[in-house]
Amino acid sequence: MQTENNDKPSMVMNLAVVLLALCAIGCRETHSLFSDRWQSSPPQTTPASTGTLHGSPGNISKGSSVFLSRKSRDNIGLTVVPLVLTTAWKVVELPAVMVDRPGVSDRGVTAPIDGTIVFIHAFPGTTVAPHAPLFTIRLVSDQVHKSQLELFQATREIDIANRQYRRLSELASSGALAQSRIYEIENQLDRLQATVEAYSQDLVARGLSRENIDSAARGEFVTELMVRAPPDITQSESEPMDSSQSFSFEVHSLDVELGQHVEAGKVLMHLADHRSLFIEGRGFKDDMPLVQMAASSNIGVEIDVDEPDLATWPAFQEKLFIDHISNTIDSASRTFAFFLRLENQWSTYEHMGETRLLWRFRPGNRLRLRIATEKMENVFVLPRQAVVHEGPQAFVFRQDLAVFQRCEVRVLYEDRLSLVLANNGSLHVGDRIVLTGAAALDRIARSQQDSSLPSNVHVHSDGTLHDPRANP
Template sequence: MPWTAIRWGVGLVVLIAAFATSSAWWPPLSRLIDQTLASQRASSDDEHSGPHDDSPGHAAHNESTAIGNATASLQLTPQALKNLGLTQDFLRPIELSTYRRSITVPAVVVAKPGRSSIIVSSPLNGVVTHVHAVTGEAVMPGELLFEVRLTYEDLVETQTAYLKTVSELQVEAREINRLEQATQSGAISGKLLLERRYAKEKLEAFATSQREALRMHGLSDRQVDAIGTNGKLLRDLRIVAPDVDEHDHDEELRLSQVQIRPVSFRQDPSLPPSLPPTNDASHRHSHDQPGTPLVIDDLLVHKGQAIMAGEKLCSLSDYTRLFIEGKAFENDVNAITEAAKRGWAVDAVISSSSGQETVRGLKLTFVSNSIDPDSRTLSMFVELPNEVVRDETNNENQRFLSWKYRLGQRMELRVPVEEWEHQIVLPVDAVVRDGADWFVFQQNGKSFTRVPVHVRYRDQNAAVIANDGSVYPGDVIALKAAHQMQMAIKNKSGGAVDPHAGHNH
């Protein structure tokens, strides 16, 4: 009895283990059994038909049997694998993933309003004495662009009046000091001293109003104080590249006392000695300077040109972050709005002579609230981070940049509109069609077995395969060249080859 109980117990454990691991050993075993039975049926048919049976029905049956079974696998040499591009990147185990069905929207790269383009204009009237930049040059915030000799009459007159008032205040202060000493000795009456003090207060009030007028012209307190201290008018204006991201409301005009960095290495010898010497490192372009590089697109002035207040001197462009503007059809409005609501990422496809490039994971920033009445399309805007592909500095220390993405460049946007979870998703080149069947090629050692699958959905980029047991997560599938391998199988079988089989245009 004990031995019988032990045998029953061991048998029960084996059955439980076999049932628990059935998902691992049953599919291969089932395919092996099917192939064995199919081979036996083929052999039986050959025996019944006889070695000299050349009837058309038997010939067609033998040919279809050969195509469907005997040549259902393909062995590729290492050279063939390389020719087909089946590297390790394209021979990977399949995994369950989330598939997002998407629509394709034509798009074009555009500037970000309010950021990509910056206009540099003169705040005052004057004459351009130096131009320190050239068209196409990249400059950093704070670098010198232009020097202007001021001819703005109102500013000159206000500075002159303020300097005169300061001088008169100094005279009044000395006179009041003299009268205070004379009044204490009794030589003159106190009434005269009081009148002089009233006159000084009037001058101080007048000087205060003149200071505010100078501040309205853009001068800072430090610059106004310098006029009274040095007794000289400020006549030279230096215009520098602005900062895109930062702005100081108390920023002063770059006048002759201000230390700045000229854009180019060569410096005009007439510049004031207050600037650092030309061999100082701060004069050269530094790629480590904080801020965003700006490219000079339009340079509209030249040396000796008279300019008016508010006149455009040049335009600067910030290409670090751009927009992709997509034009969706009116019928897709609800789907795109839902994608923006869910925060789904958008892919951009760029076509070129070397093929297609896909930029993944872009953010859908916003969708327009109006439909174009002429084209009946809806505008949508996607963030596009840009990158520098060329950064060179010439002998004159002028820096030039080339960006990867350019304004006006055409693209396509893939906008997800539906999400399917836990799907087997393969590249479209991994599946091939033959009649009513779809096939993938599973790697088994050095061979590739053609496996029929059910394609639930297919677009121009990917195919969703039903998880019905034909293939399993973890199986190694050829992720490309399915069409070429299908043609190789047909050539091997000796059947007629359709060059367009499984390949849709």
């Protein structure tokens, strides 16, 4: 009897162990079941906003809407703006390049007389103000020395004749001297004065300044000549970034060396003045009517320049007018040229005590010209990255708090920069449309629509695919 009483506790303990084992197995199976269901459901994030949504994660149509929190939107880099109706133009893009404006942009400095370069005052990259010294030339022309000598001699003879005239005028007035003698002296003075003027003009033509000629007339003969920068005669509307700065030419190239003998008329250096440039556009024969209409109707042409340092310059007029159209066609390329006048912008900086120039635009810069052809009114204009394409269909994403609805739209026109959407009721004024990040949203929407992915493959909020199979 005592033995039966001892066996009862052991049976109870065995039964408890079996029940605990069964409970553990059931918990494990339940956890596995719910875990699989959790992994197979599409990823959704909790909205950061506490406002009332037009949709919730349970009510969002699969593949047509994306539900993102504010942090997820920041990770993708979404930019959202309200829609507005506007007027757009169909455009034709033509290639162009910036070139010097003939007779205005660049100019050469020539030697006014035969001589030897004994000093160079400016070098490439430096700036020189108008009338600033550029070269010192030692004169080697015998004709220049002879003209100075003859000028000095004629000037001295005039002084002698004037003294003789004053002395004999008193005698002639008293009757002691014939009046004809006075007439001879006056004629001599006229001849000497004509000689002085002739030699003065000869020296001017050879490059001597009025100060040099006056010095030669006093007997101080000029042996060296200073070549100076030309005056600023360009009527340009361009302005520096600092209005207190005065313009200076920039030395573009130096074409002689120290000690070199030069002849009159030889180019010594080239000075650059890029304040006023030309934009040379190129078009084919089919583009001729369009360009001629834009020129005759004074229609502004939009310029598209790729500027990496755009923020460092002031606002710029992006529409220019055609100045003239070339009267010839290039026989090799079969294209014609047309030109737009461009007023450049510039600034200065100091380097080792010298002033340097910085130009916003330079000859050789390539750009595109956008010429308007057809007007479209009451339309929506969006950048290309705001619209995603799926075959012939086009979609944009419209924001409703944290929900981004995929909306099909009709594209009326598109070019390299933007698209024009029809105002057909699919979108409304004031709708908040995603400008940047639409491609990432589209990838998330596609992943929600694709049910063939394994349960452990999903798309992150930044649009990247998470697939453990790629990293075993």
